[in-house]
Every structure is written in C-alpha cells, then in structure tokens.
Amino acid sequence: MSDLDDIDLDPEDFKSSIPLKKVPYGDVFEASRAGDVDRLRYLLDSGVNVNARDQWDSVALYYACLAGHLDAARMLLESGAICSEHTFDGDRCHYAALNLKVRKLLKAFEARPPPLGPLQASLRDTFLACKANSSYLDQLNAQLPTSLFSGNSFNGGLSSNHFPPDVVFYVQGRPIEAHRVILSARSPFFKAKFETDWKEKKEVRFSREKLSYPSLYSLIHFFYSDRLEVSVDDMEDLVKICRVCKCQSLQTLIEKELIHQKYAEYKALKEIDNSQKRFILQGFSLPEQDRLPAAMLRILQISLVNSSRGQNLENSVDNFVSLVGSGFQDDLADVCVRVDKRIFRCHQVVLASRSEYFKARLSHMNDFLEGSDLLLDYTLPCLEENDLSMKAFEKMIEYMLKKCLMLLQDTCYSLLNVQ
Known part of the structure; x- marks a missing residue:
C-alpha cells in the first residue's frame, strides 16, 4: 500500500475480508466482486467506464464495498468512482459497505474527489477566477459543504489565475463569465451563435424566465473542467439546456440518471431533502470525442x-x-x-x-x-x-x-x- 497516512487505515486492513478468486475474463463488475485487482487494473487501464451500471443497476464500486475488498475499492476510487453520500450510487456504496473499514475509505475519498487532468484543472481555475463565477461558488459552498467544488479552496487564492472573459451571460439577472473558444469547442449551439448572432456581442441576456441559472452554470463549468455536479432538482432543466446546446452524449447520460433517480428508494423517503442530493459525473463517462x-x-x-x-x-x-x-x-x-x-x-x-x-x-x-x-x-x-x-x-x-x-x-x- 502507498500513502495511507491520511486514510486512518492500517495496511493490514487492506487484506481481503473474504477469499479472493481470479476472474481472468471477467468484466469490471466481476473483477470488483471477486477482488481480482490484476484484472481490475487491466480493465481500468483499458479505459473502462468506472461508473457504468450493470443489468442490476449496480456500479463496480458497489460490489467491491459489498464484498469488503478495500484494495479493489481504493483502485476504483482512484480512477474516479463516485462515492459521495449525496449521490444515488454513493448512497448505495455507503449502505452496502461490509464493515466500518470500507466506510472509512469511502469517507476519505469523498473528502478529496479525484484530481482533474492538467488541462481541465487549468481551465477550471480560469473559469472560477472570474469574479461572478467565484461569487456563485461561494454561495454554493455555503449551502452544500460536501460539494465537490468545496474540495478546492477558492478564497481568493486563485486570483493569479484570472484571465478576463470575452463574453458574459445574464440569466435571471445573474452573470456567468466565460470564453468563446471553450464554449464553441464543447457545443455546436454556442459555436453557431458566436459565428452569427453573437459575433460582436460582449454580453448576452437570456429573457426566458424558465432558464435555470444553476443548470446553465453547471453546464458551463463542465465545459471547462469535464466534471459535472448538479442538484437532482435541476437535472430536468439541465437536460433541456443540453438539448438546446446539442450536447447529445451528456444529455443521454443525464436522462438515464433521471430514470434511476426517479425509482431510487431514497426518493420515497419523506424525511430526505432531495434538493441536497447531487448528481456528479466525470468527463471520462462520455465518449472520448466528447471530452474536453x-x-x-x-x-x-x-x-x-x-x-x-x-x-x-x-x-x-x-x-x-x-x-x-x-x-x-x-x-x-x-x-x-x-x-x-x-x-x-x-x-x-x-x-x-x-x-x-x-x-x-x-x-x-x-x-x-x-x-x-x-x-x-x-x-x-x-x-x-x-x-x-x-x-x-x-x-x-x-x-x-x-x-x-x-x-x-x-x-x-x-x-x-x-x-
């Protein structure tokens, strides 16, 4: 094991709770359930979607947690598996964890989301260095301390990353600062608009009252970072925006998640505040040609x-x-x-x-x-x-x-x- 000091687990804890077996031809779900780290490593290196679901609506991390395979679980988490308790898949993993050791591991990774790539991290910092964008981030972090955004301190510390935006969108009177080339690269809709109607515009004001500011902010943040985080309550609005922006692969994933959210067990519990539930998606869940x-x-x-x-x-x-x-x-x-x-x-x-x-x-x-x-x-x-x-x-x-x-x-x- 390496660098376990900050996870509050001993190396002995990573020994399997049940006998391991090899599944040389197994998929990511079978490898996770069996604790076959060699096969799992091969599949992850091959680019398998770590947050994909099988026919029983379960992700690979769920099986690793259920069987108590800490090594396999950590490997999945380091590859970007979602474990936040404010997500559908994260909740299932926490509830299915075989023992407290697995939950400790999940908590440790929940506090530190997987790192972004160099390009994604640099562009994300540039986006969040814009004053209007960072103001909304501060508001979001105050409401949701467990947000993925809060894992990256931004109390003015990234002011050196500021680079002036060349377009500002106003939604319900609130600004989102952005850069034309990023939006054009990620969305055919924005590309067409910047080549025609918005070619000379520095400000674009949306008059439709039904357009959701949090949803558009989440989408534009995703364009920069390849990491999406949005409230469950805003997901339907985000689907509509994706349809307009012609982000087809992202729209398809969110629509599938909406179906899962609709029938998830916790949605039937009256005492749960669904507005605090978050949907988190990493860029590698998309086809490679649709990533940043x-x-x-x-x-x-x-x-x-x-x-x-x-x-x-x-x-x-x-x-x-x-x-x-x-x-x-x-x-x-x-x-x-x-x-x-x-x-x-x-x-x-x-x-x-x-x-x-x-x-x-x-x-x-x-x-x-x-x-x-x-x-x-x-x-x-x-x-x-x-x-x-x-x-x-x-x-x-x-x-x-x-x-x-x-x-x-x-x-x-x-x-x-x-x-």
Whole structure:
C-alpha cells in the first residue's frame, strides 16, 4: 500500500475480508466482486467506464464495498468512482459497505474527489477566477459543504489565475463569465451563435424566465473542467439546456440518471431533502470525442490549418498586428504568435491558462493595446517568439491540450532549451 497516512487505515486492513478468486475474463463488475485487482487494473487501464451500471443497476464500486475488498475499492476510487453520500450510487456504496473499514475509505475519498487532468484543472481555475463565477461558488459552498467544488479552496487564492472573459451571460439577472473558444469547442449551439448572432456581442441576456441559472452554470463549468455536479432538482432543466446546446452524449447520460433517480428508494423517503442530493459525473463517462481534450484538439487542428493557409498571404506584419484571412473557417483565434517565419493563430485563454509565461506576455500586451488605435476590427494582436522552432512551438501547443506527446529528439531538445 502507498500513502495511507491520511486514510486512518492500517495496511493490514487492506487484506481481503473474504477469499479472493481470479476472474481472468471477467468484466469490471466481476473483477470488483471477486477482488481480482490484476484484472481490475487491466480493465481500468483499458479505459473502462468506472461508473457504468450493470443489468442490476449496480456500479463496480458497489460490489467491491459489498464484498469488503478495500484494495479493489481504493483502485476504483482512484480512477474516479463516485462515492459521495449525496449521490444515488454513493448512497448505495455507503449502505452496502461490509464493515466500518470500507466506510472509512469511502469517507476519505469523498473528502478529496479525484484530481482533474492538467488541462481541465487549468481551465477550471480560469473559469472560477472570474469574479461572478467565484461569487456563485461561494454561495454554493455555503449551502452544500460536501460539494465537490468545496474540495478546492477558492478564497481568493486563485486570483493569479484570472484571465478576463470575452463574453458574459445574464440569466435571471445573474452573470456567468466565460470564453468563446471553450464554449464553441464543447457545443455546436454556442459555436453557431458566436459565428452569427453573437459575433460582436460582449454580453448576452437570456429573457426566458424558465432558464435555470444553476443548470446553465453547471453546464458551463463542465465545459471547462469535464466534471459535472448538479442538484437532482435541476437535472430536468439541465437536460433541456443540453438539448438546446446539442450536447447529445451528456444529455443521454443525464436522462438515464433521471430514470434511476426517479425509482431510487431514497426518493420515497419523506424525511430526505432531495434538493441536497447531487448528481456528479466525470468527463471520462462520455465518449472520448466528447471530452474536453478532444474538443480543444479539434479547435487546434482548425487553427493550424488556418495558420498554414495564412502563409500564402504576405508575411509583412509587425510584432503586434496580423491580418485575419477572410476565407478561413472560423477558429475563434484572438491572438497570433509569430515563430520563425510562420504565424500561428492561437487562443489567449488557452495560452494563459496553461502557461505562466504566456499569461504574463498576454497581460502586458493587452495593457499596451488597451485604449490604443493600433488594431483595426479585422486584425489580431501578435506576439513574436525568437527562441523556438516552428515544430517545437506546434508541439508545445499540442502538449497544452494533451497529457503526453511523441517527440523527436531534436524537438525535445528545443523544448528543453525553452524551459
């Protein structure tokens, strides 16, 4: 065992409560029920959905808790299995736990949700660093101390992560600050709107009284973090918003969960406050193409194509201004970076969220350009990098959106020199 000091369990506690058996061809449910950690590790490494349900409406963690397999339970929890008592699946795991040792383990992981990936964590911090968004977060944490949001302290400590939003939504008079490229990458609806009706708008006010602020906030937060947390009472509103935003895979998962919530036993108990019940969903429950990294990589690919096409234009731009080609597919780029003799179309929020260096450079650039007449409506501000090769910069941008890269030796050497 490793790093058990903060779980209040001894290594001996992780010995099986019942005899283990091997299930070399078993699925994640059979491996969890049998305590076959080798098979379970293989399945988790293969990308199996750790929160999937079987034909008896049970998740893998439920079987591990029921059989008292601490090692298997911890492996599932570290892979993102939901264990919060304020969720349907979490409740079942707590109630089914074979002994207090299992409940201790669940409580320990309930207090510390699985960590986000680098891209998700960086963009989430940027979203929550916006004043309007953090104000709602403070309100939510005051009402729900066990919220997943409360596991990440945000008492002004992330002010250094602030990067100005480029659009503000008003729902029932309350603001949600956001960035166009993130919303466009995650939702065909937002992408179409930002290319047409909202192209020049900095503020968008929704007049429909039935639109739920908590539901839209939860969805936009999910766009940034690939982690959804929403009150059970707001789930039906969230389904409607997902339908409008054309988030089909997310809509399908929430609709299935609504059916489970409808027939869950605790819904029949009068003394339970259902408004405090939370639905939590991790991004890896979605198909890979609908997750945040894949969505951002699609935007990157469009930007790279536009950047390549732009080389056919005149390259006589200075260090601050570059012309936007009129025939390009809209990639929502808001800054250019000139590397060697190539101009890359990029997105300020991605550069600033993933790199302190670019955050500082963009901040100085924006301060310099603020109130000046240097830029016309059809131009983008431009940074110049002199110590990078074109290939190294392209790989660096790709790395910002992925956890790993395949690098050639000379490209790796160039990146190390920059560091």
